[in-house]
Amino acid sequence: MNHLGRGGGEGVRIRDHLANVRTFLAWFRTGLVLFAVGYAVAKFQVVESVPNQYFGVLTAAIGWLVIVVAGLGFLRQRRAIESPRFRPATSVNLVLSLLAAAAGMAVLVYLTRL
Amino acid sequence: MTTDDKTPPASKTGVESTRAREHLANERTLLAWIRTAIALMGLGFVVARFGLFLREISAIGGHPLGSGPAYSGPIGISLVAAGVVAVVVSTIRFFQARDQIENGRFEPEVFPEIAIVVVTLLAGAALIAYLALSSR
Numbered sequence: 001m002n003h004l005g006r007g008g009g010e011g012v013r014i015r016d017h018l019a020n021v022r023t024f025l026a027w028f029r030t031g032l033v034l035f036a037v038g039y040a041v042a043k044f045q046v047v048e049s050v051p052n053q054y055f056g057v058l059t060a061a062i063g064w065l066v067i068v069v070a071g072l073g074f075l076r077q078r079r080a081i082e083s084p085r086f087r088p089a090t091s092v093n094l095v096l097s098l099l100a101a102a103a104g105m106a107v108l109v110y111l112t113r114l
Numbered sequence: 115m116t117t118d119d120k121t122p123p124a125s126k127t128g129v130e131s132t133r134a135r136e137h138l139a140n141e142r143t144l145l146a147w148i149r150t151a152i153a154l155m156g157l158g159f160v161v162a163r164f165g166l167f168l169r170e171i172s173a174i175g176g177h178p179l180g181s182g183p184a185y186s187g188p189i190g191i192s193l194v195a196a197g198v199v200a201v202v203v204s205t206i207r208f209f210q211a212r213d214q215i216e217n218g219r220f221e222p223e224v225f226p227e228i229a230i231v232v233v234t235l236l237a238g239a240a241l242i243a244y245l246a247l248s249s250r
Contacts (some may be wrong), residue, residue, distance in 0.1 A: 011135070020137040021223070028144070039157075039160075043245075057242060059236070060241070060245065061242055064238045
């Protein structure tokens, strides 16, 4: 019926594509939340006249980049699902975890110094 | 004998269980879209109203913010509008994919994902530029 995909059958191919969309949306939401946190922090930094106001903007910029990565990863996996080989993402997830940990530490430092 | 006109005889074959999983995956995908759209609308609302709130607060506190034009409103409203469009498009897509699963001719989409990324990135870039300029 359909010659696309990695040989798991049409049902597997459909579920792979739908799972890819959900993975993309999860990444997109993660970037959106990072952006929102950065935006809120930056706005409060303006109000509180914090000397170094780059932290909030930096966090928002990281969220922006995560959304870029989400779109690129979606297209990459979409091609992989239609081709015979699957390439699971690993380094991107590790980088995101490290960024999230760093952002959390920065918020802690920021809060305890005020 | 009551039978759904679309459903084949309720056999516990492998094909039938795969079909169920495809429809459930389609449903989870719609829910993920709705969650994402709600997050987008929430961010848009915060962007549109938070700036106003902070202006009022800082004016009361005796430290009025710069009197430049407020760009947060239109950007926030466009993010909420993008969320509404995402709900409509993903719901249409859900029924489209539902038919495609039944017919065995599934076409993976790409436009909604690209569109939501581009719109959000444009709004985000505008907000970051606005923040960077107003925080100097």
